Amino acid sequence: MIQVKKFSCIDEFGSPVIVDASFTVHNTDRVAILSRSQESSTILCHALAGILHRTHPLHKIEGSIFYNDRSIEEIDSHERTNSIVYVLPNSDMLISGVKDTVFGEIALSLELIGVEPNVIRARVSHILQQLDIERLADRDPDNLSGGERHKVALASMIIRRPDVLILDNPSMFLDVTGVTNLLNILRNYEGTIIIADPNPYIWSGLSNRFIVIENEHIEVFNSAKTLIGALGNQIIPLELPSWTGLYLKLRDTLELNDEIDSTHCLPALRAVSGALP
Amino acid sequence: MIRYLPHPVPTVSFLLCIIISGFILTTGVKYLLSVLLLLFFAFHINGKKILLTILKIVIPLCIAIGLFMTFIYPETERWVTIGGMRLSHEGLTAAGDMTSRIIFLFTGIIAFFNLITIQRLGSYLYQKNLPVWLVFILINGLKFVDRFRAKLNEIHFYQQIRGMPLENVWQKWRATVKILIPLLYVMIEESSNRAIALEMRGFTATAQRTALQPDIQTTTDKLITFVFFGFIILLLVFGFIV
Structure with a gap:
């Protein structure tokens, strides 16, 4: 369980990024972070992963974040990375450089935590199959395309099965099949999942809670129904195509027939038409 | 082309051999022969690539050093005239020694990185519980x-x-x-x-690591390491004493 208490973050120029946020993420939650700016959702992800003070050393941070009733700052990096894993969008960074095959690269994540070789083989084969990248098993991780590398990086992180998996912009570099495969893996994932993605409608079927960052303030919606109410009533403006997409997707999922004010979000609707999965 | 891809240990011993011999081997004809031998060896590993690197980087560097030293070598006692140019005799000798050493070391290092991938080296070091x-x-x-x-x-x-x-x-x-x-x-x-x-990714993990594919040395690897280390000992003994 992650508890965020009165968390604020101000950037090095004095502009607030997140102000006075308080919420709790429970063990079985699947949380989607919706934000107009990619920066604020990334900062929230870093804060939840306990690395914000290192990635943004000049930002002023207030408030506290607790993981299982212990301050996240007090948990050492070894213990933290065993339980909370943050998958950053730049997959290039996640490739270790010490393995010459994709199979070895993914296996490394388990070798590091002392998993037995026969278990490693089975788990790596399984995740390669799940992400449909078996054909890459013998390839050099340094000679892959951006999308392939991203899939390998995702596999390397998910295979460790941490208690909390934080995915920052996971749909970047992924094709439709890649997104569908990832979605299938996450559906059966046993831990907590936190996803920040500029295309939230992709993950709407997976998420049961929504954190919306609007003008530096955080609002938490505990169900799709409460979020759709806020979206439909323009409490959250729908001018972003991706948010309109989310609204439409949720409306379809919940089988609602309420109309949205098309004059308000016509350009966004136009942009999103055809982009919905 | 050489098909055998050696284990990191003989490859590192090869590099050690190159570095030590680069500094210890006597100069002159014997040294030139060893440079030619190494060039021949390097050419058989990844000839074209190595040769191109030598031509593009090492040879121009050597020419620059050679020219610099033959004209303004500070400890010159004898001057020779070649084609109307006044050149330092000591500078010419020193440039010859230095440039052949540079070619030797560069070729050896390039050959080293052609013999082993950085990943394989990393994987081995990782398995050695570093x-x-x-x-x-x-x-x-x-x-x-x-x-x-x-x-x-x-x-x-x-x-x-x-x-x-x-x-x-x-x-x-x-x-x-x-x-x-x-x-x-x-x-x-x-x-x-x-x-x-x-x-x-878990690089700070403190658990006892496991290895999916243990990097084990074959008899050929051990033999090559033995030969290289033997050569290093010979170099140390004969390079300094004889």
């Missing part, structure tokens, strides 16, 4: 030049798309100088982000 952060520093240090070059090429590519003339070496050089410091800064910043990313 601290993961140390393996990370070593491997990323070795990869830094490659990454820097790739990033530079990428920037040049985008500059060209935006209409910057980058056709000849001089234009490329000028464009490179302008972006050198910001690029280095970006690369250093990227290294710290990479450290965080790899921490997220």
